[in-house]
Amino acid sequence: MNTLALNTAAALMASTAAVAQVETRPVTFQNEGATLSGTLYLPEERGSEPLPTVVVTGAWTSVQEQMPANYAREMAERGFAAFTFDFRGWGKSGDLPNNVRFIESPEAKTSDIKAALAFVATLPEVDADHINGLGICASAGCMVDAVSGNPLVQRLGLVAPWLQNEEIVEAVCGGADGVAVLIEVSHAAEAAGGQIIPAAGPEGAEGVLMPIGGYYYEADRGAIPEYDDKWNNAGWEGWLTYHPADNPQRLDKPLAIVHSESAAVPQGVQTFLAGFAGDATAQWLEDVTQFDFYDNPEDVTRAADTVADHFRAGSSN
Template sequence: MTFQTLTAGKNSVTFKSFGVDLAADLYLPEGFDPTQTYKAIVGASPFPQVKDQIPATYGPEMAARGFIYLGFDYLGMGDSPALPGEFKQSRYMFRLIENTWDAVSYLGTLPFVSDIYGLGVCQGGSIIASAAVTDHRIKKIAMVSGMMAADAFQWTDRDIANQVIAAANASMQKQYETGAPDYVAPFGLNDEMSREEFVGAAAYPEMAGETYDYYGRDGAKGPVAVENFTNMHIGDQPMQSLISIGEAYADKITQPSLTIYGTNASTAPCSTQFVAKLTNEHEELTFDDFSHVDFYYKPEAVKASTDAVAAFFAA
């Protein structure tokens, strides 16, 4: 696709990362004119999402507010290929960061792009925060329901963490020996479960309920609603996620940042503990009425977050 064929709204594009073409959607504002310049946003999605989930929600919203937004499928996810000899659903943290750097490079080739910003939701918050540490082409970052300080979730109970590690180690060994993918359901939710089945077996039913309402078989953005999405994932992924924590990089971030989260969300400490370590120019916006997943798709929560992000990036 050439610059001349791009139009307002959603445009399917690709860009290179790890030598392959990653599938992406470039959202352009109404009245888009390639002879003008616009502020652009690289989006980072939650684990284990594809571009038809959060990016398909936030892309149009940010374009409606005058920004260019790039949402994409990470290497091995959605419509993007895995590397030769590797398997799909292999979303590894360090690669996500490099994919993000390449997305910034792609935006930098577009003559109508001026400043570039980063917007991450859930795990995407950690991706954006980590990527921005050494990529100062990203001028500002915003994180919504971000999982930057994941220590509070992943390492508080060392026995559970070690069980997760043992399972991930075994999965990696199995895949190496068999040459076949080892798919697991990281949250205990597979693509066939009913809401009653998943929530009934959950230790935290309320959290499970909102998870299912988005990701479940019958959910708003589950495997039925989004054809190229699955809840199944390569089993060795925790070997990277457990040592990829944005909190560790907080005091290295120099760009202005905005953190948005629900005060009563179970994941709120992943934002508050991150913010406590920041030394940059920083803004914090909290909401008492919105949960972690509300910011994924609930209209009032999405409007609140995208309004705030637009104002922050425009300033």
């Protein structure tokens, strides 16, 4: 792997985002029999030529109006077209097979990203030769899977990626025994046709996926009306047995990663980069939390600058 490391000071000096007007357009597309809801973001002031484009996906349980929208706007302000969407079973999109919702399925989400990439390539505003993927947090592994070997995609960016393997899963979930318990919960919920619990809650709340307060729980941040705020316990097994940190060799695109030692599972990024044979830019910001990467203006700007520069390098080829 050829890695270019960017420090915080350099990133601050390189920040060049300009305030610009952004046009949004709701669209729908199809995947595996379901209708998915998406939004196309375009610079309001643009010429007639098609634009290099970024497909943006967000954290687990999220909808397109949360952190994906923040980064899509940032990309449009920098001259790109950007596209966000709700995965099947979330937000305004249709259900997974058998009318299932709120399942965190890496397999289904990877399929949806591939469908989104194929869809944007047909839009007249999009330069189909310069399409990029941007995965945030838990969708990072799915984005890697979707763009790897995909001739539609030129480059990949990951912001605060949650790239897990078995070791990380066990560390987060209370060891092998804790993982086994959650998989039993998953089996029981699946047998019952699903078991829905709140996704977010105050710190220490019981019966909640994320009892930590913060972004998903605060109305002026992620707890927006569009947010489902639900989790289906039937999805635990698929999520816990998904180990994208161990499979970097499948990626065949130039990569830019923005992360922080203060954010979630930085060891997963280190593992992924150690096994990645391609060209990578790694920007490590100091004292930036996972939630800061979602909506803190300074941190979002710095991350957006890095991935935008990475995507522009592909557009200039």
